[in-house]
Amino acid sequence: MDTIGRTALGEEFNSQNKENHDFRNNYERLAEIFAYRISNPWFLISSLFSLSSKKHEQRNSQHLMHKFVNGVIQKKKVETNEKAKTMINGCRDEDCSYQKVKSLIEILLANEHQISHEEMRDELITIISAGHETTAKANSLIIFMLAHHQDVQQIVYQEINSIFSDGNLNRPPTYEDLQKMEYLERVIKETMRLYPAVPLVLRQVENEMMIGKYLIPADTVIAIPIYCLHLNPQSYKDPEKFNPDNFLPDVCRSRHPYAYIPFSGGTRNCIGMKYAMLQMKTAISTLVRSYRFSPSEKCPTPKELKLSCTIALEFINGCYVKIESRK
Numbered sequence: 001m002d003t004i005g006r007t008a009l010g011e012e013f014n015s016q017n018k019e020n021h022d023f024r025n026n027y028e029r030l031a032e033i034f035a036y037r038i039s040n041p042w043f044l045i046s047s048l049f050s051l052s053s054k055k056h057e058q059r060n061s062q063h064l065m066h067k068f069v070n071g072v073i074q075k076k077k078v079e080t081n082e083k084a085k086t087m088i089n090g091c092r093d094e095d096c097s098y099q100k101v102k103s104l105i106e107i108l109l110a111n112e113h114q115i116s117h118e119e120m121r122d123e124l125i126t127i128i129s130a131g132h133e134t135t136a137k138a139n140s141l142i143i144f145m146l147a148h149h150q151d152v153q154q155i156v157y158q159e160i161n162s163i164f165s166d167g168n169l170n171r172p173p174t175y176e177d178l179q180k181m182e183y184l185e186r187v188i189k190e191t192m193r194l195y196p197a198v199p200l201v202l203r204q205v206e207n208e209m210m211i212g213k214y215l216i217p218a219d220t221v222i223a224i225p226i227y228c229l230h231l232n233p234q235s236y237k238d239p240e241k242f243n244p245d246n247f248l249p250d251v252c253r254s255r256h257p258y259a260y261i262p263f264s265g266g267t268r269n270c271i272g273m274k275y276a277m278l279q280m281k282t283a284i285s286t287l288v289r290s291y292r293f294s295p296s297e298k299c300p301t302p303k304e305l306k307l308s309c310t311i312a313l314e315f316i317n318g319c320y321v322k323i324e325s326r327k
């Protein structure tokens with residue numbers, strides 16, 4: 001969450017140090033309410049849901065999330081105006097010698113005349129929501145799989161070492177470094193095959209259509225179970241086995257392009273997939289450079305990792321590993 005705060009909004013959310021972070025806590029509450037409605041489907045009928053106490057909680061959480069993002073927009077507006085004044089009065093700041101990359105919020109504010117405040121707020125909520133929980137869950141699961149596959153972790157470590165062998169082992173990775181992390185990319189993809197952070201997506205059928213021998217009426221809502229699709233033995237030889245070689249280029253080419261869709265597919269697929277891959281490679285390579293991961297007594301085998309699903313995958317009893325410094 002801190003990463004998406006910095007990159008999309010240029011803001012320090014400090015979400016890990018704050019126990020009751022307004023956005024994070026209320027987002028989690030909304031996800032729970034969403035899951036509650038799905039598992040008690042009569043509450044999907046708006047009139048019934050509005051009679052339940054959860055409706056009140058939902059409104060309250062939404063209000064607090066709106067308040068949080070409104071505060072960020074307001075702060076950015078003031079900063080942007082201040083910056084503009086500095087530019088008019090002549091550039092005193094040494095940073096002015098180069099054009100800093102604009103954050104998403106700065107781009108939206110620059111187009112304020114084309115977008116209402118509510119639209120801007122909602123776009124930001126979408127990006128913060130879609131961009132924090134998914135990568136956080138995926139990063140946890142990648143580390144978990146590395147802990148449970150020491151041979152794979154060793155290869156990842158060697159690959160990283162060879163990339164950083166130019167003397168400064170502690171420098172942050174560059175974009176070029178991240179492109180060289182081919183094996184790590186396969187590990188990330190294989191983890192997202194077994195544990196897609198978004199395990200299910202929904203689509204509404206616009207026009208009546210056939211799927212195989214089944215007639216699907218217009219307006220039907222179809223659930224696409226990404227989690228199950230990724231375990232299809234027709235697409236993967238030993239589907240439950242963790243095998244990063246499932247993502248060797250030749251193996252990928254031999255598969256149906258939609259046999260692997262952790263970021264969904266088609267026109268409404270994930271807009272953050274490239275960002276997500278860079279984020280995950282940065283986070284995992286940074287961690288593996290400094291730490292060795294092994295199974296925790298709290299979860300000695302992958303089978304003991306208990307998962308459920310709200311909007312994204314949820315860990316029922318946490319996702320534990322043992323961490324040792326490599327130094």
Ligand code: HEM
Pocket residue numbers: 126127130131132134135138196197198201202261262263264267268269270271272273275276
């Ligand atoms: C491992 C990380 C991620 C995974 C597995 C993931 C997965 C997905 C999936 C499956 C969808 C389609 C949802 C649906 O069809 O209902 C989606 C949509 C979306 N994702 Fe991601 N995502 C990830 C990271 C990100 C990041 C980092 C961002 C933002 C920076 C992001 C922004 C979005 C947005 C805005 C949408 C909605 C797109 C639309 O409806 O047109 N995602 N994502």
